[in-house]
Amino acid sequence: MKTIFLCAVATTALFAAPALAADKPEIAPWGFDAAGMDRSIAPGDDFLGYGGGAYLRQLEIPADRSNYGMFTRLRDLSQERTREIIQAAASGHAGKGSAGQKVGDYYASYLDEAAIEAKGLNPIKADLDAVAALGSKSAFAAALGDALRSYGPSPFLYYINQDEKAPDHYIPVFYQGGIGLPDRDYYLVDNPTYVDAREKYKAHIARMFSLAGVPAAEASKKAAAIYELEHKFAEVHWTVVDSRDSDKAYNKWTKSDFAAKAPGLDWSTFFAAAGLGNQNEFIVSQPSSFTGMAKVIAGADIATLRDWLTFKTLKDAAPLLPKAFVDENFAFEGTTLSGTPQIQPRWKRGVDSVNSALGEAVGELYVAKHFTPEAKAQADELVRNLIAAMDVRIANLAWMTPETKTKARAKLASFKPKIGYPVKWIDYSALEIVPGDAFGNAKRAAAFEYDRNLAKLGKPIDRDEWLMTPQTVNAYANPTMNEVVFPAAILQPPFFDPNADPAINYGGIGAVIGHEITHHFDDQGRKYDPTGKLADWWTPEDVKRFKVYTDQVVAQYGAYEPLPGARVNGELTLGENIADIAGLTVAYDAYRKSLGGKPAPVLDGFTGDQRFFLGYSQIWRQKYRDAQLQQQLATDPHTPGNWRPTAVRNLDAWYPAFDVKPGQKLYLPEDRRIHIW
Known part of the structure; x- marks a missing residue:
């Protein structure tokens, strides 16, 4: 963006x-x-x-921080205030069916670690089974498109934005993804920090599979193949410098251009699953990267692609899975990549999750009070x-x-x-929040936001929209x-x-x-x-x-x-x-x-x-x-x-x-x- x-x-x-x-x-x-x-x-x-x-x-620097300064100190205050607002909603003061009630139920469900622990992997079993059943590259393309509805894994990510050369119109803007380390350089540049991160990333992938019940030797084999797939993605990724160039990043493609310019993925199936089947024009921010990643996918075996999607599914869900997954995910993302020794208390992660899912519902209450x-x-x-x-x-x-x-x-x-x-707030009335369903609530919230943005296509520009709470x-x-x-x-x-x-x-x-x-x-x-x-x-x-x-x-x-x-x-x-x-x-x-x-x-x-x-x-x-x-x-x-x-x-x-x-x-x-x- x-x-x-x-x-x-x-x-x-x-x-x-x-x-x-x-x-x-x-x-x-x-x-x-x-x-x-x-x-x-x-x-x-x-x-x-x-x-x-x-x-x-x-x-x-506090033990659960990678850095600390005036911005973060002020965020502490905002966090505490937001917690008070959420707790008031959770205590039953908000009316039934109101946005405040949804905020309270979402937060309470997130904090209920005992219920999350008892459910184990059941909340994502259907997702994992669907990935395991993928038998073709076309089915894989459909899975990538469908995953976008929950902001899940894909080498081909997008958001809805104004067309920068026709800013009175919305258009999908695609950009490169698919890698789990912070940048292509972590895969390609041989400095000690990056080399260490690579080895720990492979071990992290293997441990995530082991936690999901895969035998250790098989988990290590899967991890090695997944890393090699991502390494190939990184080889064709644009640099961060090239990616920030507005002129270079503006490349308008039609739907047919994807098959012609980036063969190797069933794009029609991908677009249909992503809800973009009727869209004809797109912006592709890093076209040569899309060409390269589609070629990598075409040359990969379906088993590796399934394993990559399985790992990404586990990783995306990890904050809402049992403690072993939470801890493993933090050990890599927090400690290895950012140097943070200690994970945040659950309530802070809960506030962050509520802000992500129902940010403007909380924001309206925040403004009224503060x-x-x-x-x-x-x-x-x-x-x-x-x-x-x-x-x-x-x-x-x-x-x-x-x-x-x-x-x-x-x-x-x-x-x-x-x-x-x-001047106007997001209407969350269509978002279903179910008490006790932490993972389902997060997934439905992501789908709600995805659909809210998708619905902008073909409509006038909303000049009152905010991109921050x-x-x-x-x-x-x-x-x-x-x-x-x-x-x-x-x-x-x-x-x-x-x-x-x-x-x-x-x-x-x-x-x-x-x-x-x-x-x-x-x-x-x-x-x-x-x-x-x-x-x-x-x-x-x-x-x-x-x-x-x-x-x-x-x-x-x-x-x-x-x-x-x-x-x-x-x-x-x-x-x-x-x-x-x-x-x-x-x-x-x-x-x-x-x-x-x-x-x-x-x-x-x-x-x-x-x-x-x-x-x-x-x-x-x-x-x-x-x-x-x-x-x-x-x-x-x-x-x-x-x-x-x-x-x-x-x-x-x-x-x-x-x-x-x-x-x-x-x-x-x-x-x-x-x-x-």
Whole structure:
């Protein structure tokens, strides 16, 4: 999906409290954790350390976390609040047949481990039997299509999105899948981390079969064959860098094109089983990958394909199966791949599952209790101020031609900010939730969401839809909608506090808002015109000048080395890094304008500019386990959070604010500071 998010959210995105001293910082009256600073560190050498070194020294990553920082700390709060809402629903306060009652029954069923244990593999027996009965490649194609209804396994995945070159229409967008390790590089690159993960993945596959009753020797044989199949898939997969290129990823195929361009799979049967039998046009994001994977399937024996689908069925169901499956799945996904020593408590996993299945039903209750009209009004004003500041910057650009500048300002003027929560909520009345049926509830919820999205085809674009729930601590930009979206849960300290000094709010949530606004003008977002259409609307001269700047961003961030021998991928993270630099720049302009020409007060010895930049540094205090950091560097378009404050070195105002001098580690000569927007 071409939606661009502020921060990556891991699949285990539920977080416990850190050590007490770090969790309850001493907040200055102006809204900043002054006690968390380390003033012995020179800001020009390590700005994150200066603004948060004391906090970070005390911070221990909780045992059930792969990383911990301000986003995750705020998610803790959202999690606790969501739990209270769900428990109230589960206690019988919600009316019979209401969304609240469904939320309560879903959660209670998830928590009933004794019932889940007693059922064993019975909930997925029909699914496993159906896979075991597959006797042909055509039957396998049907199984892949049918699995999509529960967001199950397939090398060929899709979602319903706007057609990027005709954004008034919905279209299925296909993308590559089929592998169980985080990225193709885990199969193909021989560094120690990846080699270790491969061997442990094979052992994990074998153990999953053993838990399902397959003898050990046979389980190991199946695991080896499944790994080899996925290795072949990985060989034809696109890289993460190529996959994020909007132009390369837009490839319109008709239904007949699949058989001609990707022979080896019974596509007609696949489409019929997926509910796409009447659809004629599709977008294929990685066409050569589809060609290659279809060829791999054509050359594979049916027994291996059955075993692959059996393993994937077990793995997808594992969180709702008996404890042995839960523990085995976490041992690989959580510990091996992310370095997390301990699984989350059941209640946290239950909250996460409810949010996935009935997210807006919970969100409506969350907003009513935890998001005031006053907070929304202040957030609305901040967004307006940031958009106005971005408009001034575009108007004053020296490198952009007047023709493109006019269109860029028109694009900005057409923005639709969404703040807090949707204006209409998903209707869950057709979703059946059965008390005591944890697996069935999750499967029906997935099918409900699948059908809800499938029903969009042929209908007008729903411009009120949200792609995140209000209780999500994140934000996003959607270029085909020309929108920026800020859920209620991120509009809280340390990002936003209505009682904080404006400099802190502009450095915190202001930079977040600026980040999302400027995503529409990053290396991919800038390709979408004022109507949200993927089109060439810049002059060739502008594109050429812009490329000079983006090459500088790639080089600057590509020099950072968060782990020994593992650098930031400057091309993969380009869009996020542009948004960090430009978003912070726009937020600073908006802050200065908010002063109305008056000097900012000095508070506790800090100037307004200092407080602005400190507010920014505060939101990026974060620690990672090495395995999680390695995975993020390989797969995530975001620079690791604890490196994102380096964006300040590109802002001229940061240098006098902290007396940053040549020779200090973050110092950049003026001609090397990047000023794109």
